Amino acid sequence: MSDATVARHIAAALARHGVRRMFGVPGGGSSLDLIEAAADLGIEFVLTRNESAALMMAAATAELSGTPGVAITTKGPGTANGTNGFAYAAIDRAPLVLLTDGFTAAETAFVTHQVFDQQALLAPLAKGAGRLEGEDAADEFEALLKLALTPPFGPVLVELTSEAAKNVVRAVAVPAPTNASAVDPALGPLDAARSLLVTARRPVLILGLESRSAVIATAVRRLAESLACPVLVTYKAMGVMPDAHPQFIGGFTSGVAEYETVSRADLILLVGFDPVELLRQRWRYSAPVIDIAAVRHAVHYVEPAVALHGAIAPAIEALTDVARPGDWTGDELSQLKRGMRAALRYESHGPGLSPQQVVEIAAAAAAQLPALPRIAVDAGAHMFSAMAFWPSAAPFDALISNGLATMAFALPAAIASALQQPERIAIAFTGDGGLFMCLAELSTAVETGARVVTIVFNDGALSLIDIKQQQRRLPTRGVRWQRPDFAAVMRGLGGRGYRVEDEAGYRDALAAAFSGAGPALIDVVIDPTGYTDQLKALRG
Numbered sequence: 001m002s003d004a005t006v007a008r009h010i011a012a013a014l015a016r017h018g019v020r021r022m023f024g025v026p027g028g029g030s031s032l033d034l035i036e037a038a039a040d041l042g043i044e045f046v047l048t049r050n051e052s053a054a055l056m057m058a059a060a061t062a063e064l065s066g067t068p069g070v071a072i073t074t075k076g077p078g079t080a081n082g083t084n085g086f087a088y089a090a091i092d093r094a095p096l097v098l099l100t101d102g103f104t105a106a107e108t109a110f111v112t113h114q115v116f117d118q119q120a121l122l123a124p125l126a127k128g129a130g131r132l133e134g135e136d137a138a139d140e141f142e143a144l145l146k147l148a149l150t151p152p153f154g155p156v157l158v159e160l161t162s163e164a165a166k167n168v169v170r171a172v173a174v175p176a177p178t179n180a181s182a183v184d185p186a187l188g189p190l191d192a193a194r195s196l197l198v199t200a201r202r203p204v205l206i207l208g209l210e211s212r213s214a215v216i217a218t219a220v221r222r223l224a225e226s227l228a229c230p231v232l233v234t235y236k237a238m239g240v241m242p243d244a245h246p247q248f249i250g251g252f253t254s255g256v257a258e259y260e261t262v263s264r265a266d267l268i269l270l271v272g273f274d275p276v277e278l279l280r281q282r283w284r285y286s287a288p289v290i291d292i293a294a295v296r297h298a299v300h301y302v303e304p305a306v307a308l309h310g311a312i313a314p315a316i317e318a319l320t321d322v323a324r325p326g327d328w329t330g331d332e333l334s335q336l337k338r339g340m341r342a343a344l345r346y347e348s349h350g351p352g353l354s355p356q357q358v359v360e361i362a363a364a365a366a367a368q369l370p371a372l373p374r375i376a377v378d379a380g381a382h383m384f385s386a387m388a389f390w391p392s393a394a395p396f397d398a399l400i401s402n403g404l405a406t407m408a409f410a411l412p413a414a415i416a417s418a419l420q421q422p423e424r425i426a427i428a429f430t431g432d433g434g435l436f437m438c439l440a441e442l443s444t445a446v447e448t449g450a451r452v453v454t455i456v457f458n459d460g461a462l463s464l465i466d467i468k469q470q471q472r473r474l475p476t477r478g479v480r481w482q483r484p485d486f487a488a489v490m491r492g493l494g495g496r497g498y499r500v501e502d503e504a505g506y507r508d509a510l511a512a513a514f515s516g517a518g519p520a521l522i523d524v525v526i527d528p529t530g531y532t533d534q535l536k537a538l539r540g
Helices: 005-018 030-040 051-065 077-081 084-093 117-124 138-148 162-167 185-200 215-229 310-318 329-342 357-365 382-389 410-420 431-435 443-450 461-469 484-492 502-517 531-539
Strands: 021-025 043-047 069-073 097-098 128-130 153-161 203-207 231-233 248-251 267-271 289-293 306-309 372-375 397-401 427-429 453-459 494-501 520-525
Touching: 005 030, 005 138, 005 162, 021 051, 030 043, 030 069, 030 097, 030 162, 043 443, 051 069, 051 077, 051 084, 051 097, 051 397, 051 410, 069 077, 077 084, 077 097, 077 117, 084 097, 084 117, 084 153, 097 138, 117 153, 128 138, 138 153, 185 267, 185 289, 185 306, 185 310, 203 215, 215 267, 215 310, 215 410, 248 306, 248 329, 248 382, 248 502, 267 310, 289 310, 310 520, 329 382, 357 382, 357 427, 357 453, 357 502, 372 382, 372 410, 382 531, 397 410, 410 427, 410 431, 410 443, 410 453, 427 431, 431 453, 443 453, 453 502, 461 531, 484 494, 484 520, 494 502, 502 520, 520 531
Parallel strands: 021 043, 021 069, 069 097, 097 153, 128 153, 203 231, 203 267, 231 248, 267 289, 289 306, 372 397, 372 427, 427 453, 453 520, 494 520
Antiparallel strands: none
């Protein structure tokens, strides 16, 4: 690329990395230069209604595409409002670039309006930050991109003033792509891991978010089948081992639901496992652990007997060479899987549908479609059923905020999925509380024509907090509201909205939502009475 403005260098670098879409709420400064430079290279700008949602969409796009996610905000309130989406990218490990406007040094000598230290605000979450004001601005941006894409993935901040965006700087010498996790594990730890695996009779595999690439997923399935052992997955790794596979047992959260399986292990293999996904509970197991991960996580729940940090797939393949079936039987695995699912089941006892019914009926209807929809799941009590009873067959079939565990994730992530893969319907499983926080993004779905079906678990409460309040025998305060008519809101925004209170009405609404064009919303009246037992079965 010849000498060009900083904005055009940024756009060219993003295009070179495969970016095809940016999200945000622009300001009147550098945002406009960036949007125009990107448009010249075929990069679409999606106007969202809220900055945090824009960053959620960008981060979800990064996860699905393997390219950096990109969001644009204005300075001051735009940056501040995007903080939760930035936190998602940091804690749920998504490579993201936040491009926000800034103030020049001359301006801060007399301006205080909207001024605060944006880099300091995001410093605890950002992997890096820059202002791109020097002659090496293009190189500086390339370095920030590389940092975002170095495991563990995360967000970087570019604070770009209008003046800096227009600066003409020299062309950048594009470095050859590198991958910090591409270093093969050392021979010594591999020998130790092989020795542990050869002598183990009851190994268990637990898969985490770093195992979601197609290459690693294929390798880990071969290892699992060579061992004929049980496999559990964290929420973000759902689909790495298909739910229908006879060795798949269920989810792993560090709760009690999986204890019956993992406590029988004499060796635990963590594959692509990031401790950011676990509940705040002590490690329950005494079996030795082999940790196969891209990087060493400084804070962890367990000290492994052997650590294989670096390229994950080669480490798995090296262990597969010596893997042999142990003492697990097919009947035992089937029994463990059935027991785990049974513990999470409950039927509706009052008016409305149970969350389990909502998920299973939707899955049955979706099975008739040409392609299984991808789901995005919000934080809240409904996620127990969504993650337990939706059938995932491949990595990224289910999107969830599990590290940050934030509400207001499902709808933005589903919109990003539908735009990234328009031939595949995206379902947003969201509680009423989470939808309240990002309700305006229904308008974004309508305007973009995204094939998103939002299914609202309308139980009139912050149910997970309501449960905890009940468990502490406290009065019901601050956690409940009158159940709104979300379907009417959706229709008011120009979309298709359906409100249902029984199974027959829900089936009809699903058929209509799946068959029409553009987005739809199904507002389901929920019976929440089983949440308490379900939470106890999962977490103890």
